[in-house]
Amino acid sequence: MLNDKYKVIGKKLPRTDAYEKVTGRAQYAADISFPGMCFAAQKKITVPHGMIKNIDISQADKVAGVEAIITHKDVPGNNITGVIKYDQPVFSFDKIYCPADVVALVVGEDKEAVRKALTLIKIEVEELPVLSDYTHALDNDALLIHPENKSNLINHYPLRKGNIEKGFQESDFIIERTYTTPAIEHAYIEPECITAVPDFRKDVYKIYGSVQNPFTCRRIVAQVMKVPLANIHIIQNELGGSFGGKDDIMDILAARACVACKKIGKPVRIQLSREESIIESYKRHPYSMRYKVGISHKGILKAMKIDILADGGAYASMSPFVTWRSVVQATGPYEVKNVHTDVRAVYTNNPYTGAMRGFGSPQIIFAQESLMDELADKLHMSPIEIRRINGYKQDSETASGQILSNHVVSLNQVIDKATKESDFEKKYETYKAKYSVEGNSHSVNLILNDNQFSAGSNIKEGIGLACSFRGCSLGAEGIDATGALISIQKDGSVYLISGLAENGQGLRMTFSMVAAEVLGISPDDIYYLEQDTSRVADGGPTVASRSTLMGGEAVKAAADTVRNRIEKMLIDEWNLDEEATFNFADHYISHNETGHRITFSEACNTAYLSGVNLNAYGWFKAPEVDWNEEIGQGPAYFTYVYGCQIAEVEVNAASCKIFVKRVTAVHDAGKIINRLGALGQIYGGVSMGAGYGIMEEVIVKNAEIQNINFDEYLIPTSVDVGGIRAFFVENPDRFGPFGAKSLGEPTLEITAAAINNAVANALSKRFYHLPLDLEQIKTGKTLYQIKK
Amino acid sequence: MKKHSFHKFTELRPALEFMEKNGAQSKIIAGGTDMLVDIRKGASKLDPVKHIVDIHDIQELRNIEIKGNVCRIGACCTFKEIGINEDVRSYYPVLKMAVDRIGSPQIRNVATIGGNICNLAACADSIAPLLVYDAQVRLCSVGDERIVPLENILIKPYKTDIHPDEMLTEIILPIPDKDWKYCFYKLGRRSGVSISRLSYAILLKTNKDKIEDIHFAFGALFSVPKRLLDLEQELRHQTISADLWKDVSRKVAQKIIEETGIRWSTPYKIPTLQQLFFTSLMDLT
Incomplete structure (x- = not known):
């Protein structure tokens, strides 16, 4: 390793969040609590497909200890949502599409009362035939799940290259095989948990939870609540695993909790049991x-x-x-x-x-x-x-x-x-x-x-x-850009945050290592800020194995910007040539030719006292891609x-x-x-x-x-x-x-x-x-x- | 969730007195690894149950001791305690092999052998080994007790012949001689924390090329763990050969089909059992 040009990059270093996680100090969504917090239980129907004829909450509403029963009628904005297409009801009202659907929330401080009321909600459903075998979903006589689309087709991607007939003619062997794969569950160790908390400002909500993609969640909650994006603050708690699985499900749970929160003016938590989690969350595609x-x-x-x-x-x-x-x-x-x-x-x-x-x-x-x-x-x-x-x-x-x-x-x-x-x-x-x-x-x-x-x-x-x-x-899925914010304090300690979120994969450590390498410090000197949509710009979702590549480059850009400012200051300070190059390593900044040397923290203090801006925003936009x-x-x-x-x-x-x-x-x-x-x-x-x-x-x-x-x-x-x-x-x-x-x-x-x-x-x-x-x-x- | 009254005992006598009065409306909890799951699920078999009687910390039921020509294992011994016991290791290796592979370390730390018997799941892993060692059980009530062969109380899945006022207090195992060859096989879908798809225990004593005595018992194949005494009897003094073992394997399979009929898992389990059982018997001889 002697010739390795990096001090931090590529090294085997323990994660900066490891101590809290292995000692049980880390706070997950269900570990936090708010005064006056109510619990919300979700009413589902064990019918996979049917028309809702009547929702009767009159008996449930009378149960002592129940604060409110929430249905689609309480939704201020869009009751139909989705991450790409709008086709999923926040609260089902006319139709049940699958056993994951939720018709109502019962909200109250007393869990027993909430459970009791849940059994008293009466829903009349006219059952419809069920389409479960997807290989027949495009048959001419197939039952339509969303009849307004006139077909069960969600999307179709063709790819045509060369001449397929000619290709087979040129072949000596042709084989045809059919492969099938099942639906599988993400099996994150932490089931879903979300809490919506009202703010003293009108129509402002703070939402805490195990959210994989805070900005997607914010968009969906804002649409459902019919409030500006800036009014919804999604604060991400430590995540007990996600594997891509805490996106849509968390968005819709956050929206439901927020609707209830608006109605009763108190914090509202939805926390799923393992069974509810498996029934309600999305799966890998068969x-x-x-x-x-x-x-x-x-x-x-x-x-x-x-x-x-x-x-x-x-x-x-x-x-x-x-x-x-x-x-x-x-x-x-x-x-x-x-x-x-x-x-x-x-x-x-x-x-x-x-x-x-x-x-x-x-x-x-x-x-x-x-x-x-x-x-x-x-x-x-x-x-x-x-x-x-x-x-x-x-x-x-x-x-x-x-x-x-x-x-x-x-x-x-x-x-x-x-x-x-x-x-x-x-x-x-x-x-x-x-x-x-x-x-x-x-x-x-x-x-x-x-x-x-x-x-x-x-x-x-x-x-x-x-x-x-x-x-x-x-790729060509959509806009691909993300940002990171770095703020260096006058003692050389550092705040860092990016538009992408820690999902347990170790993003905070990776980003801290990138910044530490640029600044010649240790990842331990970096305090990675709690993920909050009001702190940093929308950097897209934390998906597609893009964090290290996209977010890492944004972090590097931010750290480089501050480093350049410090270098510029030192050129003036030490009367060096405009082209002078510095070495940032082991908490020192040095100029080898002249032997000038200063600790990183001293340099930061000097910069602070000289009014140099030690804060920067790095942004990385992916190179152009295209798809016909x-x-x-x-x-x-x-x-x-x-x-x-x-x-x-x-x-x-x-x-x-x-x-x-x-x-x-x-x-x-x-x-x-x-x-x-x-x-x-x-x-x-x-x-x-x-x-x-x-x-x-x-x-x-x-x-x-x-x-x-x-x-x-x-x-x-x-x-x-x-x-x-x-x-x-x-x-x-x-x-x-x-x-x-x-x-x-x-x-x-x-x-x-x-x-x-x-x-x-x-x-x-x-x-x-x-x-x-x-x-x-x-x-x-x-x-x-x-x-x- | 249904509410139950909870009664914890640290001595046997008061627990038996409680059961004499309330046995019909009580459910005993020893380790809880089955019961707590049932309670959380709201299982219908708990509908008549008002009282949960916790006997886990009754020390009289936590001993393993050899006295005379028998070994007594207290009903509240955990699988961990049984697995690390020196006497169990030397006299009852099949039992040790079975209990060491039940559930996970966390389960083995609390789950008890008495609980495994009384819950009586078809796949209860400790029962087949106890059966091949000719286990008897002691059932106590206030002022009375009876000692019966273990197989006599195994009625059907989740149903034992233990009276409402009785409590299973210990398992009594005769000390076997050291001439037995043995085997325990457990097949689960995965290697850790797994529920048996099938299991069996075999004890075999040979005399030159002949079977002197053979015991075998099966888990997760019949409705409850079971020994096939008639078949064992038939095999005594027969000459050992691959053909004999094939025949035995087939006969076991036939008995399973006779008792359970064709189930969803039969096309998998029955051929699998025959080959595995055959391989085990071949490996023993």
Whole structure:
């Protein structure tokens, strides 16, 4: 490390918020309390689809201790809301679209009274037929969820490149496969909690809670309350996990709490139980993906026809953006001359689906990476060879016609590193030879005959590879800019805040490290301010693995501005040349040529006394991107990251239980800023991806979720995933701070696909549906226990 | 949430007196890892229950001791206490293997063996090992007690033959000789904090190539954990072979289907059990 030009960047430093979190001092949304605070319970109906005929609150209203019953009639502004499309009622009044819908709030200080009143609200509903199978949502005779749209289609993205027919004609092999993936739950450890607090100023509200995107939340609350944006202050508490899951749900809960707060003039809290959280929050989109792929004898991909359907559930939510990422990345990191892709999201009565870490990529990667291995097998090639032939190289052209020239295209680098570190090729061939002869005869009879028993160990080993490319930040989804505010005190201590929010991912530490590097101080000298929409400008949502790249660059710009002012002051002070360069390190500012040297805090004090402005706003606007909606062509994202993961599994051929023994994860996320945080992202992402691969599934029957707590919705524990070995390939990016790019989502999106390929290697049998649970592998089918 | 009166006892006698008066309207809580979940869910089986009787801290029920040719395990011993006990480790390794894998460390710190029996979930992991060791249970009431084989009180899921005024106070295990080979297998959907999809315990004593004696019991396969005594009897003195073990595995499977019928999980569980059970028997011999 002696030659490392950085003092802070890339180091393994403990998070500045670690102490409070591990000692239990950190304050989460449910830890805070306000005088006179009331609790609000939400009235739901266990009918997935129906017309509301009457809402009778007369009995409930009489319960002693109840302050108010809130319905749609109390909403001052828009009762219909949404993050992209306006289609979700804050309070249902004419129709129930899905079991997550809320008709009324009961508000009071006494929780028992509130609970009692909740049972006394009488709602008459005329039940409607239910549309739960999304693969039939676009049938001609399909039931319409939002009839005013004349169709259940939420959005459709076509992508057309080359000549698909010609491509198939040039192919020697054509295979067609259908892959499906389930809805899954974010499973953040902290269920949703929000408190709306009235202010002495008229129509001003302060809202405290576990909010992922304070500015989105502010917009929605302001629309519902019919007040200016500036009147709504969203103050973010410590977040107990989000993974993309505390966006819309928190916005609508905040709006409901605020409506109640206005009515009774007291603080109102909504805090969900785990069951309510799972029933009401949005999920990852289930996808059904049909891939038809043509390839030459030599293994050159000639044509890809892709047809994807996504279950959006009852509301559009983030479906238009989630599925847009899918259309951009659906071919995987492979050059294909002829591509014909259609991605559609549809309405059903199911739980609505929205943003979740990965955001439309884990599904398509599962399909395309499974497919690449199957093609390699058909052509008697290794999984590496087929990826070498077709994988993106410097200046490759993507399916949308973008030339990858402004960053290092490192797909081969990450594959090389991962295969070398895991001894992939040798293991792959060994397992393949060992198990292929046995085949895998699944008995259809319940009682085994003599030759269906197998002697020896039931354990079979397998290794599988998957890789991906991923566009960084929002891309052509929309405006992509963010800011940061730095304020240095006269003793050299620093306030820092950005327009992006800490969601537990470690943004505060990463941003503090960026500022500390620029100013030659320690991250411990930086006090990262509480997130409050009134403190800093709207910097867009904290999504799309954009924080380090976008927010980090804004922080760097802010710190650079102040540093330049200090330098200018010192040039005058020390009578130096206008072009003089300084060294900011270890709390000193020095000018090497003259030997001048001053502590950072002294310099700040001098600056303060001389009236130098030690406060600055940094702003970073992403480079231009573009998308042609008609044909799906254009430079979708301004830079990309590459990753490769290799999973090693042990499959018990008798019980079909998979143990993920080891995952080797190699990611090029550009320059690593916060090395401990980056490792944490990989460990967490891989574990989450393994859960998606082998056990997680929100089971929905007739639009109703069957597994509503963690006894039945299983996520991996610490003993379910073996060793995770993380490696970084650090090709600096030209845009991000110190060359940093994105990491959070890439770590999760590849794992399930790698596991699927490893299981195929172990069992000589391929699977097309996630999760790879016991029954799926044993019987080739999904078996469910249906709750009565 | 329904309200219950809560009665905590630290001595057995007053607890039994309370049960004599109020047993029919009371529910005993020993560790609470099942009961508290039921209370939170508002389970209908708690509808007739007025009183919650907490016996967790009755020290008389927390001992594990060897006296004469039996080992007595107090009903309120936690799985943690049983798992670390030296006598259990040396005489009842199958029991140790089972209790060490129940739930999570937090669950094992409070959940009790008596609670596992009295709650009687089909997947109760400690019962199959107790059955293969010929466990008996002591049921006490004021001025009376009876000692019966464990299997006699296992009626159906969540239903035991323990009278309202009775309390399960201890499990009595004969000391086995050291000639038993043993196996415990638990299959869960995941490796930690998992509920058994199936489990079984096997004890096997061989004499050259013949079976001298064999005990096996199953969890999460029949309606309650169960030993198959007839089949065990049939196997004594038979010559060990792969074909015999295949046959045994099939017979177990058939008995399960006979009792439970074809359920949603049958196409998975039945073939899986046969191969796993066969592999375990092969590994023992």
